[in-house]
Amino acid sequence: MHEVSREIQPASSSATRPIKRGSASTQIHNALRDRIVALEFTPGEFLSRAEIAAYYGVSQTPVRDAMMRLEEEGLLIIYPQSKTLVSKIDVAHAQEAQFLRLSIELEVTRRLAQAKASDRITKAHTCLSLQRVSAAANDLDEFSRLDRAFHAALYDAVGVANLWNTVTARSGHIDRLRNLNLPDPGKSTSILSCHERILAAIDAGDTGTVEAVVREHLSGTLAQVDRIMERNPEYF
Template sequence: MTAEANPSPLRLERGRQAAPQVFDHLRERILALDLKPGEVLSRVELMEQFGLSQTPIRDALLRLAEEGLVDIFPQHATMVSPIDLTHARHTQFLRRSIELEVVRTLALAADATVVATLTANLDRQKAMVNTEDYQSFWALDQSFHRAMYEAAGVPDLWRLVRSRSGHLERLRKLHLPTPGKTMRIHSDHSLIVRAIAAGDPDQAQRHLRDHLAGTLGLVDTIRDRYPGYFRD
């Protein structure tokens, strides 16, 4: 992580503790692959970048380490962690288990307001399909799934899954630019919403299972394309 010459400190929000803000900023950059696996995070540079002392920087890095997003080597360096495929598969198992129940719950209720909320998100996704603005499409994908958790009354489980998803999300980010991938995601989401609207929990679960299987089924291809990004 190379600091620019005389960088201006990033502005932090007043009234919020500094360490959580540093954590949020670095986490988003790691998940977006702006900070790539294996990249060194200099504490001195981070202190200059944020205009902070060592303590909040250390606390933010420790939280990132707890999520498996950085590896801390005492007295040596802190590095963005490689993608751990075992961790990604475990997270996928957790997420699939929860979301199968989420879509079942929504389909059994078949609430028109929920369907309208999800459909509005789908419309925004569709507008992004043929662009190369993958970051914006990714944000819509995340908000689609978060909306389902919230509609099912389990928003805390979304936060739990998110806190475990760093390796899986980076793997999915690497897959997203593949030609046709955004169109496939939009199509999968549309099928899930149709099943929810029709009050068909079995179909909703089937489409959800198919949707979540895509990226991990192509791990070898993705790993061959980005060989330095993965833990041996």
């Protein structure tokens, strides 16, 4: 397996990035997860516990705990007393996570459409407006962040915000696939179109349309998986 060892450096000139008050393990887990999902840490890459601890200004204990959580999520492979590697993208895991997310979001959006819950999707409309701006600026990082915020807002609108956290914890592999797919021509336009049509169907109380659009929206990346793998064989 290909290994890459590199110093954990921040984007700024600062040599370290001390964490804020609170759970060091949770903060490091979230930060490392974000960097893995964003493909800043690439599949097959070697991560040094000591370097990460030095970067965040903590002992190795919270780093170890964070890495163990990431291993449980399938994003790291830990070889005891040896090394820790970023996992390759597992398509079967991605498909399973997609099944879970689709099952939940079909019910989330159906309930919102049945209730014609325009008053509960204001935050999702705001996310969509900001997504249009980030798409126009070709800011894919911000576009991706707002994409997650859009879907989280729908879960929150029906009172199941914690289920979004459950889905997110299972979605590391499919999210990496999405980040490989996002730069493709027309992908961001397709996402915006689906988001617009989902909200319009909820406003109109059209459960049939909202189900069809959610299915279309959430199947897009997996429909392209063969092409994504062909372009990035080293990630799989």
